[in-house]
Amino acid sequence: MDEHLAHHLAWHRLYYRALRGATITSASAELGEDEDGLTDECWPTLTATLANGDKVTLEVSQDEEGNGPGFLFGLPMPTQEETKVRAKFLLVDIKAGKERAKA
Secondary structure, three states: OOHHHHHHHHHHHHHHHOOOOOEEEEEEEEEEEEOOEEEEEEEEEEEEEOOOOOEEEEEOEOOOOOOOEOOOOOOOOOOHHHHHHHHHHHHHHHHOOOOOOOO
């Protein structure tokens, strides 16, 4: 491992260390936006309370520059039926001009 790679790895380990002892209090996904409006990109968004009491919002990106949404691997996959039901609720809420809690 060269010095650059070691520095890169050390920075990431220190950055993610802030999550030790954190409690996730909310998990959702938000649609991205550009100059034309909403996009089909879904940004995973987590709200957490850090061990020191600070509250933070975490957006999962494909890189440190925020060039697009990322994906968290390792969670149970929703079934097609669960997805259909949730999508129906979202459409009803959008038509009513509001959005249901993102739980």
